[in-house]
Amino acid sequence: MAQVKNWHLNREMKYPYADNRPKKQIAYIFDTNKCIACQTCTVACKTTWTSGKGQEYMFWNNVETKPYGSYPTQWDVNLLKQLDGQEWDKTTGTYKGKTIFEAAEKGENVKGWHPTDRDYAYPNLGEDECSGNVNKGAFFSGIHDVWMFYLARICNHCTYPGCVAACPRKAIYKRPEDGIVLIDESRCRGYKECVKACPYKKTFFNEVTRISEKCIGCYPLIEKGEQPRCVQTCIGKIRMQGFLSKPEEARADNPIDQIVHIKKVALPLYPQYGTEPNVYYIPPVHVPKEFLHQLFGPGVDKAIETYKNIKNDKDLLGAFLLFGNTPKITHSYKTDGEFTMGFDEKGEVTTKVPLTEPVFVRPFKNETTGANHHNIP
Amino acid sequence: MKKIILLSLAITTSILLHAQNGVPITSVKVSGIPARDAKSDIWNNAQVSVIPVMPQNVTNPQLLKASVANVKVKSINDGNKIAFLIEWTDSTRDATVDVDKFSDQVALQLPLNPDTVPNFMMGQKKGRVHIIHWKAVWQDDIEKGFQDVKTAHPNYWADIYYFQEKNADGTTTAAKDATVDQFKSKEAKNYMAGAYAGNPMSIFDRKEPVEETLAEGYGTLTTQEKQDATAWGVWENNTWKVIIVRSLVSTDPLDAPLVKNTQICFAVWNGTFKNVGAKKHYSMWNDLIIAK
Numbered sequence: 325m326a327q328v329k330n331w332h333l334n335r336e337m338k339y340p341y342a343d344n345r346p347k348k349q350i351a352y353i354f355d356t357n358k359c360i361a362c363q364t365c366t367v368a369c370k371t372t373w374t375s376g377k378g379q380e381y382m383f384w385n386n387v388e389t390k391p392y393g394s395y396p397t398q399w400d401v402n403l404l405k406q407l408d409g410q411e412w413d414k415t416t417g418t419y420k421g422k423t424i425f426e427a428a429e430k431g432e433n434v435k436g437w438h439p440t441d442r443d444y445a446y447p448n449l450g451e452d453e454c455s456g457n458v459n460k461g462a463f464f465s466g467i468h469d470v471w472m473f474y475l476a477r478i479c480n481h482c483t484y485p486g487c488v489a490a491c492p493r494k495a496i497y498k499r500p501e502d503g504i505v506l507i508d509e510s511r512c513r514g515y516k517e518c519v520k521a522c523p524y525k526k527t528f529f530n531e532v533t534r535i536s537e538k539c540i541g542c543y544p545l546i547e548k549g550e551q552p553r554c555v556q557t558c559i560g561k562i563r564m565q566g567f568l569s570k571p572e573e574a575r576a577d578n579p580i581d582q583i584v585h586i587k588k589v590a591l592p593l594y595p596q597y598g599t600e601p602n603v604y605y606i607p608p609v610h611v612p613k614e615f616l617h618q619l620f621g622p623g624v625d626k627a628i629e630t631y632k633n634i635k636n637d638k639d640l641l642g643a644f645l646l647f648g649n650t651p652k653i654t655h656s657y658k659t660d661g662e663f664t665m666g667f668d669e670k671g672e673v674t675t676k677v678p679l680t681e682p683v684f685v686r687p688f689k690n691e692t693t694g695a696n697h698h699n700i701p
Numbered sequence: 702m703k704k705i706i707l708l709s710l711a712i713t714t715s716i717l718l719h720a721q722n723g724v725p726i727t728s729v730k731v732s733g734i735p736a737r738d739a740k741s742d743i744w745n746n747a748q749v750s751v752i753p754v755m756p757q758n759v760t761n762p763q764l765l766k767a768s769v770a771n772v773k774v775k776s777i778n779d780g781n782k783i784a785f786l787i788e789w790t791d792s793t794r795d796a797t798v799d800v801d802k803f804s805d806q807v808a809l810q811l812p813l814n815p816d817t818v819p820n821f822m823m824g825q826k827k828g829r830v831h832i833i834h835w836k837a838v839w840q841d842d843i844e845k846g847f848q849d850v851k852t853a854h855p856n857y858w859a860d861i862y863y864f865q866e867k868n869a870d871g872t873t874t875a876a877k878d879a880t881v882d883q884f885k886s887k888e889a890k891n892y893m894a895g896a897y898a899g900n901p902m903s904i905f906d907r908k909e910p911v912e913e914t915l916a917e918g919y920g921t922l923t924t925q926e927k928q929d930a931t932a933w934g935v936w937e938n939n940t941w942k943v944i945i946v947r948s949l950v951s952t953d954p955l956d957a958p959l960v961k962n963t964q965i966c967f968a969v970w971n972g973t974f975k976n977v978g979a980k981k982h983y984s985m986w987n988d989l990i991i992a993k
């Protein structure tokens with residue numbers, strides 16, 4: 325076991341392989357506050373990659389309703405139960421508990437659990453259910469009594485993948501060029517060690533080909549400078565994909581760096597697992613903090629505060645307005661007070677979005693046609 | 702105190718075993734090999750060697766608890782082929798393909814160079830081993846037909862699969878009843894990544910429930926290009942009996958030579974206890990004496 329630096333945990337941790345960060349690290353930002361659970365992303369992924377025999381039960385992308393939704397069933401709770409004492413030092417942001425690598429049992433590299441076929445049978449379990457019953461006579465007074473939110477999930481293309489750590493054949497690898505984690509489909513022998521080890525349960529066993537498969541980060545698109553299918557098709561424009569710099573090399577003009585490293589408004593999901601996942605979430609603003617702390621770590625309060633104040637932070641607002649406005653990968657951006665502009669790797673403009681949407685007032689009566697426009701905003 | 706004595710006894714035994722190269726197996730000369738018949742009288746010509754197996758506890762992921770104590774091995778040869786009848790107690794027959802199911806398996810291992818026998822656990826760099834590996838799931842694929850999703854989940858449903866081929870009479874089978882042989886084109890295989898990549902795990906029309914591989918250390922198992930071993934397994938009375946047959950004199954330079962006496966190891970997996978890959982029972986090297 326090597327000692328590696330995990331910046332999510334603000335400390336070093338044990339990992340089977342030495343630190344070897346890729347040249348670029350694929351990263352995503354998902355704004356949970358904007359997701360409407362339309363599942364367009366899920367279907368886009370399904371039709372693109374997992375429509376074959378043996379893939380029937382697979383959702384490389386899924387969207388579950390928290391607190392009760394989970395696919396596979398209880399994917400998170402089952403592991404959290406086994407990782408006791410997930411304490412953080414709130415002042416330093418250092419994780420004091422054990423990661424899945426540190427908590428591994430004798431003879432294993434990773435602490436994991438193996439889902440059964442039943443666990444995959446209810447992908448919409450708990451969908452649209454809120455945390456509790458709505459009391460008779462309840463009304464909204466600024467804080468919701470009950471709550472729920474949608475959590476969109478894909479493979480996190482972790483910096484320290486649990487799947488990679490568990491595979492005895494080294495059939496899973498992290499691409500040095502972009503950090504995408506792939507299973508070598510000619511090398512895998514279907515031992516399912518990765519299925520047990522991935523804390524996010526994002527590797528899947530194919531019963532027909534009898535080997536494992538996982539999200540490939542739509543690498544053919546990435547190689548063309550385009551964002552993955554789940555990002556491009558997102559109805560709610562909740563997603564952006566780009567590349568995240570190492571913390572010490574964060575660039576203010578990289579929208580991903582701006583949101584993750586500089587403003588720290590997007591946070592990793594279950595950072596305590598220790599894999600340094602690379603999907604970063606804007607936490608939902610209306611959910612009890614205790615729940616969010618467990619999901620996203622100690623940065624939650626600050627992140628929500630910053631997010632709520634976004635209209636006063638032009639740089640941050642500019643980065644957010646790039647979401648869903650271009651199929652291209654934005655490598656850098658510029659905000660000039662009126663517009664935010666995204667640029668690709670060559671510096672060519674990928675999108676130009678106004679910071680404030682212009683208001684058009686349409687007259688009540690159309691003088692040309694004589695029609696009255698009412699009831700139409 | 703008792704523990705210490707037991708421990709030193711165990712150490713002495715293992716050293717002794719090592720000096721003798723395990724439990725010798727003699728392959729007796731017979732005429733005709735009953736390649737698929739474990740009950741044939743011909744096997745009575747051979748002596749049983751009881752080979753102890755231990756849980757793999759050297760490299761991660763490990764098997765911490767043994768569920769098989771030994772394999773009973775008989776060997777015969779007819780001057781052309783050599784056969785091994787490997788028997789072990791297993792109260793459950795595990796041959797189901799599913800996300801949380803694991804197969805019963807057995808493998809035998811021979812050194813490519815019998816003069817410098819490598820590490821008993823899958824060999825080492827410059828010390829290659831030839832492994833012949835039988836799996837119960839493959840046995841069922843051949844005996845009962847390829848195990849599809851439907852085999853384990855009879856009520857499963859599928860609306861459509863892309864690129865499913867039409868039947869000879871021009872009709873199309875409903876997706877839920879489609880079989881793997883209706884997906885032969887390159888486009889169809891694109892949705893079966895393992896098959897597209899030519900992964901030896903993703904063979905849909907297997908002829909023998911066995912695979913010949915090479916290894917030179919942990920995690921290096923590689924399928925041989927030339928597959929000529931055969932095998933057959935029967936599970937009865939809480940016991941697996943698996944026959945593995947290969948050529949005595951092989952023209953394949955990647956097959957371990959059996960021209961003179963050599964050594965042999967075994968590995969067993971018990972599916973019920975989620976044995977798979979490195980989570981297996983192994984034996985040390987044993988002398989293999991080939992009567993000609």
Ligand code: SF4
Nearest residue numbers: 479480482486487522
């Ligand atoms: S989310 Fe799971 S499958 Fe994806 S890289 Fe991390 S450990 Fe591997």
Ligand code: SF4
Nearest residue numbers: 359362363365558560
């Ligand atoms: S497409 Fe976007 S809005 Fe719709 S469920 Fe997926 S992430 Fe949410």
